[in-house]
Amino acid sequence: MTEHELVVIGGGPAGLAAALAAWEQGVRDILILERDNQAGGILNQCIHNGFGLHRFREELTGPEYAGRFIDLLRNTDIQIRTDTMVLDLTRDRVLHTVSPQHGCEAIQAGAVVLAMGCRERTRGAISIPGARCSGIFTAGAAQRFLNMEGYMVGKRVVILGSGDIGLIMARRMTLEGAKVLACVELMPYSGGLTRNIVQCLNDFDIPLYLSHTVTDIRGKDRLEQVVVSRVDENRRPIPGTEMVFDCDTLMLSVGLLPENELSRQAGIEIDPRTNGPVVWENRETDLPGVFACGNVLHVHDLVDYVSAESEQAGIAAAAYLHGNRPEGGEIRLVNGNGVSYTVPQRLHRGAESLELFFRVRNVYRDAAIRVLDGEAQVARFRREHMAPGEMESIKLPKVLLDRVKGDTLTVEIEPVGGGVLRSEASPLGDAPNV
Amino acid sequence: MDFDVVIIGCGVVGADCAYELAKYDLRLCVLEASNDVANGTTKANSAIVHAGYDPLPGTKMARLNVRGTAMMGELCRKLDVLYRNNGSLVLSLSEQDDAVLHSLYEQGLANDVPGLELLDREQTLALEPKLSPAVRGALFAPSAGIVNPWELCLALAETAVRNGAELRLSAPVTAIERTAGGFCLSTPQGPVTARYVVNCAGTCSDRIAAMAGDRSFTIRPTRGEYYLLDKSEGTRVDRVIFQCPTPAGKGVLVTPTVHGNLLVGPNAVPAGPDDTANTPAGMDFVRASALRAVPGISFRDNVRNFAGVRANSDREDFILEESAAAPGFIHAAGIKSPGLSAAPAIGPEVLELLRQAGLSLKQKETYIDSRRRVRFHELSDEEKNALIREDPRWGRVICRCETVTEGEIVACLHGPIPPVSVNGVKRRVGAGMGRCQGGFCGPRVQEIIARELGIDPTQVLMDWEGTWILCGETKGGTAL
Amino acid sequence: MKEIICITCPKGCHLKVDEESFSVTGNSCPRGAVYGANELRSPVRVVTSTVVVEPVGASIARPQNPDCLPRTSDACPYEGSGKDLPRRLPVKTDRPIPKGKMFAVMAEINRVRATPPIKVGDVLIPHVAGTDGNVVATKSLE
Structure with missing residues (x-):
């Protein structure tokens, strides 16, 4: 068995940032395990621009953003091992790995950062009825074919889901010569950034059908038609509203799921709302010495936030290795009115500060985020606009945290002016037909 | 001749x-x-x-x-x-069902079915604790x-x-x-x-x-529709769980699969000989029926729907x-x-x-x-390393959900009946059968098929003839 | 009057822009007025795409404009060694180009071929489609 101080599982943006942060804190024996044949993770296929505005104050493409971190890594002694799959993680931090170069190998880690990212929800996950023909792709799989392998998956395309990957693919497919007929969204609002609606759909006159879904898939061999229906307020298709599109491709952009099979095997507590581990404010899971960050913890909108969060995890892993472990009792974060989840879910009493990420359930204009210690208000933040598709974050300094007397902190949304624009459930919620 | x-x-x-x-x-x-x-x-x-x-x-x-x-x-x-010889239970959920169980039991004896046993409610729930509390008893068939x-x-x-x-x-x-x-x-x-x-x-x-x-x-x-659920649901029941048969068929069953998933279905409706589409009505029926026998099934963990024609x-x-x-x-x-x-x-x-x-x-x-056939993930570390030393491709995991390596895929492509499609590889080695349904490994499997069979990636099919995946290359490639 | 959605922040104000005077209503901040006027007067976009990677020996476009020479990053040493060349190289226009020229830019991108070694920022097409933008590599290839 080989030993390393810190092992980072995943060489995408989260893993790279966590490893670099730990290096800067003085950890010198760091190994990154990456299952693909290069570092950078999903950024390698996200060739569009728009990354890095927060982090680098300029607009980068995915490969450029990853390249910045890989360049930094080159100036360190951090080791990265590609083509390496972690098969198992034990509770005493032994990783069982397999790779073509090293075969099966067990690695004892002093600390572990989980940075495995997420995967796409599939046709099966939302149980779309219809034929079992070819021509149905998750947007990410189509993106890999198009941007990395250089192949077109079809010529006439309908996109289900208005998440950012779907919108970005609408533009990419159009620029490469395909006809994108429609983007169909189950919810009454888009799951993607407004900027992408404008620049990926409106620029190319691609219609966006809100409150619609795909109700039938037709085609004996390859996809020939999809049927799109309007849905009612309970997201049930309304008979008689069917539209038929002649197309050869249906692209699914219907949500992402953190990939926590390793975490589950290790018995790490998973939050059913995020599908990621339950973590403390330093991103440590309930298994001491194991930290989590990036999309394996909760699905982010912006890679800039992934990097920021992962640096926290890297710093905390370094502190753990240096013997600085947080003490103090547990304060639990509670999802109040309008909040669908928070990360972290736990806080040590006496913590230095708390940066809290969360998502709201509804679209709000002019609302306030309130943090409550029992009935007492600890902090209040005004927001002009909030939506389920946009992750919110607030920071609480030590001076406020030290005033907390109870065992819980509740985060809730208080509509102020315009109030709740729409009151539908979060798009991260249940599948439509289940 | x-x-x-x-x-x-x-x-x-x-x-x-x-x-x-x-x-x-x-x-x-x-x-x-x-x-x-x-x-x-x-x-x-x-x-x-x-x-x-x-x-x-x-x-x-x-x-x-x-x-x-x-x-x-x-x-x-x-x-x-x-x-896996895991046995089956036919559940009784009503008084009429009790009578059906008895006649099935008699019929089974007449057919020389070994080991049949009628179980009462407690015996049934002791075998399968996650069944509906409404269960009244069951016919246990150990040979299933x-x-x-x-x-x-x-x-x-x-x-x-x-x-x-x-x-x-x-x-x-x-x-x-x-x-x-x-x-x-x-x-x-x-x-x-x-x-x-x-x-x-x-x-x-x-x-x-x-x-x-x-x-x-x-x-x-006759078409039957199914749900295939994630392995996280695969231990909800250990045996094949039937409800009492009706004239329309054996009814909706709930069972683990040999791969560790949970399979739920089928309904039974007349169909064309190759009509394997899923329908909202069929899927609703299957879901509702299954929940009568096993109420806790989490259909949110569905991996795939399919339909078969009998x-x-x-x-x-x-x-x-x-x-x-x-x-x-x-x-x-x-x-x-x-x-x-x-x-x-x-x-x-x-x-x-x-x-x-x-x-x-x-x-x-x-x-x-x-x-x-070599099932890589079932081997010991020593056996795995022996394979990897011989050919490093045995160490490259292609399908991360089911832990299928490139070595297994290459081996099946040179087997006695080589597959010509992505699903053909899936049926032989399991790549793409898991929770991501080939989202990650599909393109890589396609590349390996093309390489090993010496064909262009655009010629690799999803499954049967006509199920093309790629229509051509970007930048003025062949078919565009 | 043309109605457009403002993208300067997530609020997504619905702006009304006068096609002659470029005056803007419906904005809730000054940035919206600027965006609305520009978007109507001279909308611009960054185009991202890929170019075909060809093995050594094929024609290669090297940097022609010294201002656009490669930046710091060398080719990534962590690429899987021994792996075949990737089939496509990601590229972008190094500044926004007029929106109406997106497909003309694509036509030029589709014709060009790239041969390694290539560094991030290498110019593959200077002044693409008659604009002042260059098509540059967004990834290094050894």
């Missing part, structure tokens, strides 16, 4: 016939319409080995079901097919089990091929002519002549019979006979449920029918009656 015997259709029935016939000194050929074996009913069914209490006593179905189920374990062991149906078919067909049978894929029979002493079958690959023909054409077997001038039966294809016919029993209209033409048709369970016994039955029809049979001196 090109062949002594031609088998039409390489589903599990055709494959078992080939497996049995390949034991004899015969010129043997299997014609399969699709581009792969196991590509019809065999790949989309409940994957259950039934105990045999359902068929009416005295039928071929009853006899062959019980015999086939008894043969299944040894066959799967010999040919390295995933099989679960199997990988397409692997069984593949293993039988591979063994036949390794023992000299010729398999022609993408060879649909389009016409049949009677000739002196046999038949001439037209296929797009040219005519094939044979002294005897075995019709194992599944949902198309009535059309094949009609080509030979036999209109004595009609296939009434070759029901206008006759009550299996059609296993020499055609009256065309002597020398043997039917193994109308093989509805429990056809998979009966399959190991159908080959020997067909052999006997051929013998009676005048085929002289001489056993081969050597017959390879075994098959091994």
